[in-house]
Amino acid sequence: MMKDFFSKEQIDRFYELISAANEVVILSHTNPDGDAVGSVVAMKRFLVLEGKKPTVIIPNRHPDYLSFLDPEGEIIVYKENKKMAESYVRSCDLILALDFNQLSRIDDVERVVRKSLSPKVLIDHHPSPEREPFDLVLSETEISSNCELLYWLFSSCKERAIPVDVAEPLYVGMMTDTNNFANSVLASTFRMASDLIGKGVDKEKLQHLVFGGFSESRMRLMGYLLSEKMTVLPEMEAGFIMLSKEDQEKFSFAEGDSEGFVNIPLSIKGINISALFTESEGVVRVSLRSANDFSVNKMARRFFNGGGHERASGGKLFIPFGKVADYFVESLTKSIEEYRNGKN
Numbered sequence: 001m002m003k004d005f006f007s008k009e010q011i012d013r014f015y016e017l018i019s020a021a022n023e024v025v026i027l028s029h030t031n032p033d034g035d036a037v038g039s040v041v042a043m044k045r046f047l048v049l050e051g052k053k054p055t056v057i058i059p060n061r062h063p064d065y066l067s068f069l070d071p072e073g074e075i076i077v078y079k080e081n082k083k084m085a086e087s088y089v090r091s092c093d094l095i096l097a098l099d100f101n102q103l104s105r106i107d108d109v110e111r112v113v114r115k116s117l118s119p120k121v122l123i124d125h126h127p128s129p130e131r132e133p134f135d136l137v138l139s140e141t142e143i144s145s146n147c148e149l150l151y152w153l154f155s156s157c158k159e160r161a162i163p164v165d166v167a168e169p170l171y172v173g174m175m176t177d178t179n180n181f182a183n184s185v186l187a188s189t190f191r192m193a194s195d196l197i198g199k200g201v202d203k204e205k206l207q208h209l210v211f212g213g214f215s216e217s218r219m220r221l222m223g224y225l226l227s228e229k230m231t232v233l234p235e236m237e238a239g240f241i242m243l244s245k246e247d248q249e250k251f252s253f254a255e256g257d258s259e260g261f262v263n264i265p266l267s268i269k270g271i272n273i274s275a276l277f278t279e280s281e282g283v284v285r286v287s288l289r290s291a292n293d294f295s296v297n298k299m300a301r302r303f304f305n306g307g308g309h310e311r312a313s314g315g316k317l318f319i320p321f322g323k324v325a326d327y328f329v330e331s332l333t334k335s336i337e338e339y340r341n342g343k344n
């Protein structure tokens with residue numbers, strides 16, 4: 001059964017742009033997660049079947065547990081290969097931007113993309129997408145993941161069957177963005193999962209590759225943080241974790257190791273808001289989660305220079321790491337007050 005996320009005109013326009021193109025650059029966001037990598041890999045394999053020459057570019061490297069989605073190592077990491085990435089963006093005749101809503105989410109790649117005169121398409125599920133740089137925007141926020149969006153887009157064309165090597169990365173993106181069917185799962189998501197398994201996706205294999213692919217040091221870091229660096233504020237129904245530079249070094253932290261940490265306080269009885277603060281180069285990275293209708297999107301916009309979804313948001317702070325905990329409690333107090341007054 002088809003799900004009508006887009007109009008026929010939008011879908012026709014997408015296929016028109018694809019048909020007219022040959023060399024296609026596919027982009028996703030900085031610190032790419034399972035949905036980002038799943039999206040770009042699925043799109044790349046789909047375009048190869050369409051007879052196109054696609055190239056995937058991501059701003060920085062994806063976490064190691066997602067490497068199985070790119071077994072030949074064909075993804076170009078901008079940070080590691082700037083010249084090559086830039087020349088692909090300059091010479092391509094179509095740019096597809098997947099799983100992010102603002103060009104600023106691709107860091108320095110933004111500059112070359114803005115200069116390109118080629119048509120640009122945005123396919124995304126985050127609120128308030130930037131529309132101006134794009135010729136076509138396929139945006140739907142009431143959906144589990146960008147991979148689910150791609151699934152319904154690819155399925156909208158009956159002549160194009162989705163083979164298992166496209167189905168697998170789509171399943172991975174949906175599985176990771178929903179935290180294994182825990183968040184943002186709609187009826188359409190189960191339909192997608194059912195269809196994909198019907199196409200031959202081995203869900204146990206993928207589950208083990210994604211959730212069983214962590215390093216020993218990541219597991220030990222998680223244990224340490226939960227025991228020593230997690231604060232629980234029962235009266236505010238909140239919990240937060242502080243990940244300092246020092247602890248990152250102690251546990252040989254690699255990008256992606258903290259994936260999922262922010263959700264852990266929500267497993268505590270009575271906790272509905274959680275945060276993870278990661279000390280980084282000149283900035284503190286902020287992740288926020290909510291398990292009820294308290295909007296962490298509004299909180300991130302107002303206090304943390306960021307935004308995102310109502311129940312999953314992120315941002316940045318430019319204050320000393322030692323002052324973050326107090327700042328969080330203060331801004332949470334204000335946000336809860338507004339929430340109780342019906343403004344959050």
Ligand SMILES: [Mn+2]
Nearest residue numbers: 035099146177
């Ligand atoms: Mn996503």
